[in-house]
Amino acid sequence: MITVALDKTADDARPWIEAASPTHPTLIDPRHVLADLYNVVNVPTIFWIDERGRIVRPNDVAFGADTFKHITGLESARHLAALRAWVRGEGPALSADEVRRHQPLPTEDHQRARAEFGLGQWLWTQGRTAAAERHFVRGGELAPHDFTIRRGTMPMRGIDSMGPQFREMLQTWVGAGQPYYRPLPDTAGASGSGSAR
Amino acid sequence: MDRFTIVDDERAAEIPARLTGGRVLLDPAALKDTLGWEMHDGLLCSDAMCIPVADDAALVREGGIDLEGFARTLDRALAVDVEEHAAFLGGSARERAQALASQHAPDFTLPDLDGRPHSLSEQRGKKILLVAWASW
Numbered sequence: 001m002i003t004v005a006l007d008k009t010a011d012d013a014r015p016w017i018e019a020a021s022p023t024h025p026t027l028i029d030p031r032h033v034l035a036d037l038y039n040v041v042n043v044p045t046i047f048w049i050d051e052r053g054r055i056v057r058p059n060d061v062a063f064g065a066d067t068f069k070h071i072t073g074l075e076s077a078r079h080l081a082a083l084r085a086w087v088r089g090e091g092p093a094l095s096a097d098e099v100r101r102h103q104p105l106p107t108e109d110h111q112r113a114r115a116e117f118g119l120g121q122w123l124w125t126q127g128r129t130a131a132a133e134r135h136f137v138r139g140g141e142l143a144p145h146d147f148t149i150r151r152g153t154m155p156m157r158g159i160d161s162m163g164p165q166f167r168e169m170l171q172t173w174v175g176a177g178q179p180y181y182r183p184l185p186d187t188a189g190a191s192g193s194g195s196a197r
Numbered sequence: 198m199d200r201f202t203i204v205d206d207e208r209a210a211e212i213p214a215r216l217t218g219g220r221v222l223l224d225p226a227a228l229k230d231t232l233g234w235e236m237h238d239g240l241l242c243s244d245a246m247c248i249p250v251a252d253d254a255a256l257v258r259e260g261g262i263d264l265e266g267f268a269r270t271l272d273r274a275l276a277v278d279v280e281e282h283a284a285f286l287g288g289s290a291r292e293r294a295q296a297l298a299s300q301h302a303p304d305f306t307l308p309d310l311d312g313r314p315h316s317l318s319e320q321r322g323k324k325i326l327l328v329a330w331a332s333w
Contacts, residue, residue: 001327002317002325004330005330006331013331013332027307028308028310029307036287037293037296038303043330044330045329047327048324049324049327051321051323051324052321053302053317053318053321054300055301087324106290108274111288111290115276115285119204122204123283131281138276152331161333162333
């Protein structure tokens with residue numbers, strides 16, 4: 001297991017990591033390198049990668065516990081059971097065809113949004129926060145479904161990421177019929193031995 | 198000449214530039230010294246490769262290298278802040294999409310809490326659960 005925190009500083013992620021006292025690498029990614037390479041648009045996003053370095057479960061949403069189940073509607077048990085079965089060799093990953101079907105690919109506008117994030121993040125590290133703000137906003141306009149930009153920059157902009165501005169953004173988005181979380185459909189990976197259920 | 202900062206991955210290169218009519222014209226010699234790219238014979242070249250330039254006039258203007266044309270020739274996403282004299286060269290949509298479509302997990306190197314770097318490729322041979330999360 002490898003975890004990557006899309007946080008503005010190591011200190012933002014530190015309390016959670018130290019409380020978990022993990023044995024696996026727990027990495028910090030203020031520049032959103034992972035989001036750029038893997039087309040991550042929200043957290044949590046998980047990937048399964050096999051022994052040969054191939055993605056065998058792309059961009060899925062899974063929680064490790066049910067702490068937020070009442071809000072997200074997503075249960076941890078299904079993914080954990082499927083993951084355990086895959087790791088033990090008792091259950092399937094996704095086939096190459098399914099991975100291809102479910103792998104989201106970035107557009108030109110999305111990469112421009114990520115460049116706006118990158119410029120804003122660099123300006124923020126230089127203390128040029130007013131300038132950073134306009135690039136974070138522009139990034140969110142170019143990729144409105146990317147909450148690593150729209151919500152993930154809130155801590156750099158002095159906005160409470162759990163507060164009224166976030167709730168308003170979420171209500172508008174969900175009210176327009178757009179999903180905040182994009183888990184793979186239940187059928188993904190279920191075509192193998194069936195033990196992944 | 199103004200100084201313009203171009204952020205490319207972790208590097209921030211300071212390059213003398215002229216700002217004219219909303220355009221950023223980079224000093225060619227400084228571009229070669231900092232980011233390693235130079236124009237010759239209709240090609241934009243680094244140590245590793247040469248890229249044919251489709252539209253010379255859009256890339257070389259008034260003796261400078263046009264920043265927008267430069268990013269377009271390299272097929273890189275670009276964000277510019279003329280007031281702040283700063284720009285960011287992002288990843289190419291085409292390259293990122295090709296990499297993900299190949300189903301090979303892109304390698305990356307990131308620091309842990311103590312600043313020690315770790316790479317995905319160090320875990321080759323194991324099944325990996327990769328989790329992106331955040332405190333926000």
